[in-house]
Amino acid sequence: MKKNNKGEDLFTTLDNAELRFTKSIKSVSIIIVAVIVLILGAIGGLYAYTTMPVDVGSEEKVQFVVNQGDSVYSVLERLGKEKLIRNAKLAKLYVKYNKITTFYAGQYELSKAYPLDMTLSILCGINNAKSDTITVQFVEGKRIPYYASQIAKKFEFSEDEVISAMNDKEFLNELKEKYWFITDDILTEGLYYPLEGYLFPDTYEFNKTATIKEIIETMIKKMDSILSEYKTDIEGSTYSVHSLLTVASMVELEAVSAEDRALTAGVFYNRLAKGWTLGSDVTTYYDVKKELVDGLTYKDLNSCNGYNTRGTSCRKGLPIGPIACVSKSSIEASIRPTNTKYMYFVADVNNKLYFAETQSGHDQNIRDLKNNGLWPE
Numbered sequence: 001m002k003k004n005n006k007g008e009d010l011f012t013t014l015d016n017a018e019l020r021f022t023k024s025i026k027s028v029s030i031i032i033v034a035v036i037v038l039i040l041g042a043i044g045g046l047y048a049y050t051t052m053p054v055d056v057g058s059e060e061k062v063q064f065v066v067n068q069g070d071s072v073y074s075v076l077e078r079l080g081k082e083k084l085i086r087n088a089k090l091a092k093l094y095v096k097y098n099k100i101t102t103f104y105a106g107q108y109e110l111s112k113a114y115p116l117d118m119t120l121s122i123l124c125g126i127n128n129a130k131s132d133t134i135t136v137q138f139v140e141g142k143r144i145p146y147y148a149s150q151i152a153k154k155f156e157f158s159e160d161e162v163i164s165a166m167n168d169k170e171f172l173n174e175l176k177e178k179y180w181f182i183t184d185d186i187l188t189e190g191l192y193y194p195l196e197g198y199l200f201p202d203t204y205e206f207n208k209t210a211t212i213k214e215i216i217e218t219m220i221k222k223m224d225s226i227l228s229e230y231k232t233d234i235e236g237s238t239y240s241v242h243s244l245l246t247v248a249s250m251v252e253l254e255a256v257s258a259e260d261r262a263l264t265a266g267v268f269y270n271r272l273a274k275g276w277t278l279g280s281d282v283t284t285y286y287d288v289k290k291e292l293v294d295g296l297t298y299k300d301l302n303s304c305n306g307y308n309t310r311g312t313s314c315r316k317g318l319p320i321g322p323i324a325c326v327s328k329s330s331i332e333a334s335i336r337p338t339n340t341k342y343m344y345f346v347a348d349v350n351n352k353l354y355f356a357e358t359q360s361g362h363d364q365n366i367r368d369l370k371n372n373g374l375w376p377e
Contacts, residue, residue: 050090051116054083058112065209066123068105068218075103075123084110084119091116104129107207133205138219140201140327141252143286144193147325157212165212166195179220181227181234185242190306190320192286197245197322198223226328230335237335242321248334249322253282253292254345258329260353265337267345267355276343277316278309286323348374 062084066075072095080088100120106129108122122128134154138147148162165171169187172194176182186194199216200223206215227234227241234241247268255261271278285292287308288300302311306320342355344362348369356362369375 047094050085050087050094052086053113053115054086055112060111062110062112064108064110065207066103066105066108066129067207070103070105072100072103079119084112084114085116091120095120100124105207106133107209134208134210135203135205136215137203138199138201138325140330141324142201143324144196144199147199151212151215155206155208155210155212155215162212163193166193166216171213171216175217175220179224181224181241182220183240183242185240185321188320192289192307192321195220197249197324197326199325200226201325201327226331230332233335243318244334245322245326245331246318248326248330249324250278250280250282250319251333252324252326252330254280254347255333255353256351258333259338261330261333262336262338263340263342263355264345264353265333266340267342269337270340270343272317274343275316277311277314278318280309283307283309283319283323284311286319347376349376350374 062082064079064082064084073092076085076088076091076095079085080091085091094116103123104126108129110119110122114122136150136154138150144163144166145159148159148166151157151162152159172186176184176186182198186198195216199219202219202222204215204218204222206218210218234244237244239247247265250268251261251264255264268278268280281296282292284296284300284303284307285294287303287305288296290296290300301308302314304311304314306315307323308314309316309319340355341357344356344359344365345353346362346365346369347353354365354369356365366375
């Protein structure tokens with residue numbers, strides 16, 4: 001049997017080396033396992049810390065609002081600041097791992113005694129918010145005072161407070177900075193209401209805690225989405241957005257059907273091209289602040305103002321601004337009018353319009369309506 005230099009049996013030496021190697025492997029393995037255990041213990045500890053209630057004995061209920069458009073991370077930051085969760089940064093890892101991507105807008109009743117998973121589960125439930133929304137319907141063809149009254153009926157604001165917020169110069173300048181279609185035109189001297197025509201009429205749901213400016217901007221955002229559909233047409237137009245909305249507001253009040261609205265817009269543009277007065281009664285009503293159901297006097301018709309296009313010696317061209325809030329149908333008519341030779345139109349008792357190219361043709365339409373009992377009294 002072979003011996004090593006020390007005279008030891010060679011196989012015995014190999015066995016001893018193998019034993020030492022095995023012991024070393026075991027030692028390293030123990031260390032690795034210990035490190036893994038420590039890491040897992042630390043992770044477990046952090047997890048337990050993150051998910052534990054901030055104050056398990058708390059009986060206080062906290063009102064917490066998630067606003068429209070709030071991101072999950074921004075909500076977690078606020079939960080952390082209000083001490084409703086232990087750590088916002090660790091909570092972000094929790095929601096990422098659990099693939100939580102949405103919290104529903106609304107008002108919630110939370111507690112510091114709730115563990116993290118319970119708090120997040122409440123915010124993720126579509127039906128968990130308190131009855132915190134207010135539904136408000138805004139009808140097209142109405143003026144800003146009507147909108148202010150609708151808001152005042154639903155919220156604890158007065159109509160004057162709403163109007164004041166809509167006229168606030170600082171707020172108007174903020175809107176100009178944020179929205180591509182709002183320009184210095186809304187600051188034109190003589191406008192009754194700077195945002196007339198810029199608030200899109202629709203049915204909205206607002207949080208009960210919404211401010212006047214949040215309500216207004218929600219409607220502005222909707223107008224942004226509507227106008228953005230026609231942005232290419234608008235950029236190719238010779239008219240500003242303000243002018244297009246002004247035409248749309250006149251069309252809104254003069255015509256009912258989409259076909260009549262496109263023709264009416266065509267008539268207005270034809271008259272503008274020839275330098276004629278637009279001769280629109282609806283601008284006079286707005287000028288003298290009368291409702292459309294009221295009658296107009298001779299004095300009203302000849303009231304010289306930035307809005308009245310009826311008086312022959314007053315204003316040529318468009319009014320200085322929109323005279324009502326407008327529907328998508330009227331917006332489209334103002335941007336994509338029917339190409340026509342018509343210069344006149346008149347409505348019957350059913351709001352159907354009759355168009356003519358000449359004054360004589362227009363007069364004949366009026367006679368026909370009167371003879372057929374269709375002339376509005």
